Amino acid sequence: MRTATIVLTAYLLCVVVASTWRLLPWIGDAIPDVGALTAAYLGLTARRQVSPAIGGAIVLGYLIDLISGAPPGLIALVLALTTLVARAVQQRILVRGAAISIAFSAFVALVSGILALVVRGVYRMPSAAFSIELRHVVWVTLATAVLGPVVWKIFRRIDAAFARTHREREAALEGLAP
Amino acid sequence: MTLRRRLVDWSLTGVLILVPALVLRASLSRGTPSALDQALLRITAPLETGVSWVVEGIGGTWSRYVALVDVEAENRELREDNERLRKDLAAMTRKAYDVAALEDLAVVKKRTPADTLGARVIGAPLSPQFRVLRLKIDRGNREIATDMPVITSEGPVGRVDKVYGDYADVILISDPSSRIDVVIRDPAQPATQAAGDTGAIGARGLLVGLGRADSYACKIEWLERQGRPVPGADAKVKVGDEVVTSGLGASFPAGLVVGKVAKIIGDDGMFQSVEVTPTVDVSRVRAVMVLLAPPPPPDPDAKSRRRSEPAFGARPL
Numbered sequence: 001m002r003t004a005t006i007v008l009t010a011y012l013l014c015v016v017v018a019s020t021w022r023l024l025p026w027i028g029d030a031i032p033d034v035g036a037l038t039a040a041y042l043g044l045t046a047r048r049q050v051s052p053a054i055g056g057a058i059v060l061g062y063l064i065d066l067i068s069g070a071p072p073g074l075i076a077l078v079l080a081l082t083t084l085v086a087r088a089v090q091q092r093i094l095v096r097g098a099a100i101s102i103a104f105s106a107f108v109a110l111v112s113g114i115l116a117l118v119v120r121g122v123y124r125m126p127s128a129a130f131s132i133e134l135r136h137v138v139w140v141t142l143a144t145a146v147l148g149p150v151v152w153k154i155f156r157r158i159d160a161a162f163a164r165t166h167r168e169r170e171a172a173l174e175g176l177a178p
Numbered sequence: 179m180t181l182r183r184r185l186v187d188w189s190l191t192g193v194l195i196l197v198p199a200l201v202l203r204a205s206l207s208r209g210t211p212s213a214l215d216q217a218l219l220r221i222t223a224p225l226e227t228g229v230s231w232v233v234e235g236i237g238g239t240w241s242r243y244v245a246l247v248d249v250e251a252e253n254r255e256l257r258e259d260n261e262r263l264r265k266d267l268a269a270m271t272r273k274a275y276d277v278a279a280l281e282d283l284a285v286v287k288k289r290t291p292a293d294t295l296g297a298r299v300i301g302a303p304l305s306p307q308f309r310v311l312r313l314k315i316d317r318g319n320r321e322i323a324t325d326m327p328v329i330t331s332e333g334p335v336g337r338v339d340k341v342y343g344d345y346a347d348v349i350l351i352s353d354p355s356s357r358i359d360v361v362i363r364d365p366a367q368p369a370t371q372a373a374g375d376t377g378a379i380g381a382r383g384l385l386v387g388l389g390r391a392d393s394y395a396c397k398i399e400w401l402e403r404q405g406r407p408v409p410g411a412d413a414k415v416k417v418g419d420e421v422v423t424s425g426l427g428a429s430f431p432a433g434l435v436v437g438k439v440a441k442i443i444g445d446d447g448m449f450q451s452v453e454v455t456p457t458v459d460v461s462r463v464r465a466v467m468v469l470l471a472p473p474p475p476p477d478p479d480a481k482s483r484r485r486s487e488p489a490f491g492a493r494p495l
Contacts (some may be wrong), residue, residue: 019233051190073202080195158215
């Protein structure tokens with residue numbers, strides 16, 4: 001239920017971002033990767049089992065594929081892999097505080113962008129010149145880093161709402177992995 | 179977590195990752211959205227439309243109401259510019275009218291065989307029906323005198339009634355006190371260039387203003403039907419005949435078109451009485467020409483006189 005709520009919220013955020021960024025042409029390529037942030041959060045906060053987080057990331061990726069016009073499966077696969085990376089990171093560092101949140105958001109956006117490039121390369125999908133793709137990844141990384149803490153704060157609120165004990169709730173709001 | 183559960187979890191994770199990989203391969207090979215894609219798009223489209231509508235509404239509110247901080251100052255500047263440009267336009271339009279009026283006067287001066295003086299109309303009292311009752315011009319007693327005729331390029335306007343200081347009043351030909359000796363000209367019989375020939379059909383009378391507050395109409399009473407009829411032309415006056423100055427009375431030069439016969443009021447066999455609509459639209463007159471002296475009498479030998487030879491030395495080699 002928690003994962004479904006997070007996925008649904010992330011999907012709504014993606015729609016809002018897509019609608020808002022369309023009205024801001026001066027933003028250009030700097031579109032935050034809400035999908036990557038969500039996948040990373042699911043990976044970071046995965047409890048004992050990783051498969052529910054992967055499942056949530058795949059569903060969200062599939063929905064983003066549909067609204068963004070990407071080939072169905074592309075972003076779903078990328079987000080699933082991003083969740084795995086975040087899960088691996090979770091066992092080594094503690095993502096807590098604004099600075100680390102910003103840095104980790106930029107990291108997951110970068111990883112997601114690189115993974116997308118790799119997947120597209122593996123599937124021999126057409127792509128722009130490497131410099132253009134790289135510039136796009138950099139702008140998306142910057143935008144995601146800026147928006148990351150806000151998105152994660154929303155997800156932590158959801159986690160807190162689903163907490164069974166007061167201690168779990170406090171931990172969720174603090175950004176501690178359960 | 180037991181090893182078995184961990185194995186199951188990772189197996190499930192592997193299977194889940196395989197799903198999008200296979201879906202992506204299938205979608206790339208198919209090229210078109212699957213039935214599931216289409217169904218999901220159909221379900222999610224209203225949500226996207228709603229969110230877009232809300233976001234665009236907020237964006238529109240922002241751009242139309244909130245982000246208009248500098249527009250007020252810009253609006254004030256544009257209003258000031260607009261006001262200045264309107265004033266400039268009015269001044270230019272007034273100048274253009276003046277130039278057009280002066281051009282008309284130049285034409286009149288060239289055409290009129292008499293001493294003339296241009297004058298600018300500076301006032302025009304109106305009747306309750308918005309008809310001009312008289313004109314005020316900017317020429318005073320050092321330049322003009324009473325009873326001097328006033329004309330434009332379109333025809334007679336009236337005569338100087340009062341002169342005071344640097345200004346003068348002109349009564350219009352539609353004023354009851356105005357009297358002009360006129361003849362009737364058939365528009366089908368144009369005047370020749372010979373001096374004194376007005377192309378008249380012979381009917382002659384005195385044009386008197388009717389003094390109506392709602393029109394500039396004049397009338398000719400006792401219009402003589404006897405005269406010098408043009409051979410083959412009917413001496414009877416018809417509606418549409420032109421009324422031109424006769425040149426008699428030593429006031430207006432001969433041949434100025436005063437107006438057209440608008441209505442036959444009476445006809446007793448010997449005399450006719452007609453109503454005349456003046457040619458000059460007094461409400462649009464901005465400059466006039468005052469005739470200072472009566473035109474010289476027509477030269478009876480003008481047609482027969484031969485042009486003299488140019489003096490020696492002036493002939494081209």
